[in-house]
Amino acid sequence: MEQSVYIKAVDTHANTLYRIARTYCRHHADAEDVVQTAFMKLYETDTEFQDDEHMKKWLIRVTANEAKNLCSSFWQKNVVPLDASGTDQPYDFPCPENSDLYDAVMKLPNKYKMVIHLYYYEEYSVKEIAEILQRKETTIQTQLMRARRQLKIKLKEAWQDEQ
Secondary structure, eight states: OOHHHHHHHHHHHHHHHHHHHHHHOSSHHHHHHHHHHHHHHHHHOOOOOSSHHHHHHHHHHHHHHHHHHHHTSHHHHTOOOSSTTSOSSOOOOSSOTTSHHHHHHHTSOHHHHHHHIIIIISOOOHHHHHHHHTOOHHHHHHHHHHHHHHHHHHHHHHHHHHO
């Protein structure tokens, strides 16, 4: 891969990949490690990308896989966080960190967080998400429906608690 193409890819996609990694990872540093690994794989790959969107989808897939691998490792399952919240700092999610929506989305299971993020924040269609995550479209639709239902319940509870 040409260095100029690689640098452009890093500049263009780093924030997106970080947000995706952070939906899986509890810690800022872990998410950064996942993104760095994804970019290392991009640099080493022989894949011929059709266009920038193809590269972006490939990077999202690699990032999701790396994050899953990291979070399911023996080490991660046995680490005790230093702070009570389990996270070391908020990340640049497209809504305020202190909002009920942010809290509700971050409490969803990873499979739901990912489809919500890709659908609403990255603005991918169900078909594109299915391609990226290598799942059936009906699976993505079901996960979106279940995630919305869970968010509705959680947000309704939070709203009722405020009254």
